[in-house]
Amino acid sequence: MLSDWNLLSEELQLVLSREALRRAAEIIAGQAEVLAREIECGGLNDRGGPDALRLLAAVVRVTGQDALEPAGHA
Numbered sequence: 623m624l625s626d627w628n629l630l631s632e633e634l635q636l637v638l639s640r641e642a643l644r645r646a647a648e649i650i651a652g653q654a655e656v657l658a659r660e661i662e663c664g665g666l667n668d669r670g671g672p673d674a675l676r677l678l679a680a681v682v683r684v685t686g687q688d689a690l691e692p693a694g695h696a
Contacts, residue, residue, distance in 0.1 A: 651679035 628664065630660075658672035 647682050647685075651682045654679040654682070 654675040658675040
């Protein structure tokens with residue numbers, strides 16, 4: 623098993639990086655959704671949070687997908 627990032631091919635580094643970014647964006651969006659539900663259920667004070675968190679989740683998902691589009695040469 624390779625333990626040094628620099629030993630990986632550039633193509634594999636890009637694939638792994640894109641997957642990590644996709645997963646991170648989905649985790650952030652998912653946590654925003656969980657917080658929105660918690661506010662709606664009364665677990666946290668509601669100060670307009672659910673709508674803001676859902677907007678954040680949507681923005682993270684959309685921009686996360688846009689960031690994964692191939693650009694330039696690796």
